[in-house]
Amino acid sequence: MKPIPYGRQHITQEDIDAVVETLQSDYLTQGPKVAEFEQAFANYVGAKYAVAVSNGTAALHLCAMALGVNEESRVITTPITFVASANCVRYCGGTVEFADIDPTTALLDIAKVRAILESKPKGYYTGIIPVDFAGNPVNLEEFRKLADEFGLWIIEDACHAPGGYFTDSKGEKQLCGNGKFADMAIFSFHPVKHIATGEGGMITTNDEALYQKLLLYRTHGITRDPQLLQENHGGWYMEMQELGYNYRMPDMLCALGVTQLQRAEAGLARRKGIAKVYDEAFATIDGIEVLGTSAEALSENGDTGHAYHLYVIKVADRKGLYNFLRQHNIFAQVHYIPAHTMPYYRGLGFKKGDYPESENYYAACLSLPMYPSLTAEEQEFVIGKVKEFVG
Ligand SMILES: *Cc1c(COP(=O)(O)O)cnc(C)c1O
Secondary structure, eight states, X not given: XXXXXXXXXXXXXXXXXXXXXXXXXXXXXXXXXXXHHHHHHHHHHTOSEEEEESOHHHHHHHHHHHTTOOTTOEEEEOSSSOXXXXXXXXXXXXXXXXXXXXXXXXXXXXXXHHHHHHTSOTXXXXXXXXXXXXXXXXXXXXXXXXXXXXXXXXXXXXXXOTTOEEEOTTSOEEETTOSSSSSEEEEEOOTTSSSOOSSOEEEEESOXXXXXXXXXXXXXXXXXXXXXXXXXXXXXXXXXXSOOOBOOOOHHHHHHHHHHHHTHHHHHHHHHHHHHHHHHHHTTOTTOEEOOOOGGGBOTTSOBOOOOSOEEEEOTTHHHHHHHHHHTTEEOBOOOOOGGGSHHHHHTTOOTTSSHHHHHHHHHEEEEOOOTTOOHHHHHHHHHHHHHHHO
16 A cells, blocks of 8 residues: 555646646736636635735735734634644734634634633734634634624634535525635645645635735735826836735646636545545444534535545544554644644743643544545555554
């Protein structure tokens, strides 16, 4: 059996052709493939605007900038996420506060967020960054109500959940990143994610003013728009109006994004199929707990809004299972080491014991192989080895 990772990209001849074609075109960056990918992505998640950027971390940084995060800002996120969800606040000089997870789903626990908000006067906190962890969509309708009550903005970190959705109180499907409840949402196109371009990211929003800021900050804070210029010296003239960055996504990668996106629904269906096989295999095994799906992501016809970036199980001897699987060329992974226990965040005053549910989850969790090109035979092999160890 060849090595089986926990996640990997799926590249077809069509993807390769699209990249080669762009390499032979007039534009390697700032060309027409950028807008084409942005438009296709906005349509896919049901948002009005999309802004392609160099990676998911840059997307988070630009969102924090556009929302005006500064030294006075205090922002709540989850410890069970990739550290970039919290770091974006630090890039802008703001303070990170964590709230613990709901142990059944490992999603940010809204009750704990509320308790933190209520412990301080209104206006003390400025924003919330919930994460659709593992592809399990956060109920953003509930988070929006809470945010409105306390005057907060929301950045949805939807890196794990393109194509995912939750069902709102009216019974309507709400796609992750559709901009209906969150001010902005962000995605990553790292090779382990659903849509793989190597590096790449996307911000989606329905807010025109935020959209304009993101465009400006993505490219040095420079504009050539005659409507916005303070002076105009001629055809060459441009102005740097804000301190921005170069966070652009090149045309070759956007071309890859376009062809990847065309297969996104098929990939998602395959992920759901893999999850179902794991679910059935582990349902009757004592000693394996499958990470729960939030109620809002379940629907009656057996379809679910869970986008299955990860398939997470919890076991007592996690390290033993991790090592046993590695011996058999199965490279399961741990998502995540709680952010507040990282030396950097400990240096800011956080300590082990601060968020017990996150730490308990971390002690037991393991992400099994989950990607569209995983074969039925490979999955059977993985299941067999997991059962062999636990049983
Ligand atoms: C991958 C990921 C990011 C960062 O994306 P990059 O493209 O790697 O910068 C941020 N948040 C979450 C939850 C992620 O999974």
